[in-house]
Amino acid sequence: MKLMMLALIVGALATPAVAADYNVVAGSTLGFTSSFQGESFDGSFKTFEATIRYDAADLASSKFEVKVDLASVITGDNERDGALPDSEFFDVKKFPQATFVSTGFRQSGKDVIADGTLSLKGVSKPVSLAVTFTGKGAAATLDVATTLKRLDFNVGSGEYADTSTIAAEVKVKAHLELAAK
């Protein structure tokens, strides 16, 4: 009994309350909203991986790494889904994945912002995500949101750069269900 207590205490000390490494589990989504001819549409990526280390009390050691399989995009329209992997949009043959790697976290009033680098279609640019983290211990949810300008990453090149038909801004939202490692 004493031994067990000791083991628990040692265990608790060895893994400080951070328990900050998480696996992404079922129920997680990575989606976006844009608009075409004045009508908004939603899309999502069926396949993506994320390595999440997060502790609201220790932002300095928090880290997000996300890899998105661009070919897995769906938007509820066959023609659009057929066009998005093409060279004018994601160009998945050359650039199969998009990645986001955080470079730092900061508190902005009540909100937490994750700064990082998004690499998409051969372009790497700084992007900041608004972070909403809830839950403690073994299970947690993480919601991030940002707005991208698609032309910053050449998504929709050539004639598709026309923002009066395809909106310039794309809202990106991810909802991650997390389980502690």
Place this chain on the structure above:
Amino acid sequence: MPLKSTEQRWGTIAKAFHWLMALGIIAAGVLGLVMTDMERGLAKVSVFAVHKSIGLTILALFLLRLLWRFFDRRPIDEPMPRVQRVAAHAVHGVLYVFMLAMPLSGWLYNSAKGYPLQWFKQFNLPALVGKDEGLADFAIAAHEWMFWVLVAVLVAHVGGALMHHLFERDNTLLRMLPFGRLRKPKKGEPE
């Protein structure tokens, strides 16, 4: 030129409706023929968008035109055999049906396919129905078939007008032309 039609000629408003819609129908028809064979891309999307915008404009003009008809009179028919008179009015009736049915079948198709509908990039219009591939197939088939019938009816309409003008030498065409001056009555005819 009076806004309202008189016994002899069409008023400015009736003429404006007639010629604006004539231009619109021709433009929509030409774009419609060209656009389906275009290569996939934004240029094609844009031509479709203009075709749809013109179609919506025709629909709006048609509704206003119908309304105007209740306030406006019609000129008296030029003298012609009964068969011709009946044929001319039948053609007008069919044209009115098409001015409504062509835009509506296009809108229905667009809705059933789940495409957006925007008027000259200014504002969006709602879908008439939800996504429905079966209905979309029906609507586009109707749209295309009606187009070819419309072409035939327009040939009759334009051909009739030209026949009156060139052979009967009456005022049928002149009284609809924007700046047309009516012919002097032929000798022996009442003023």
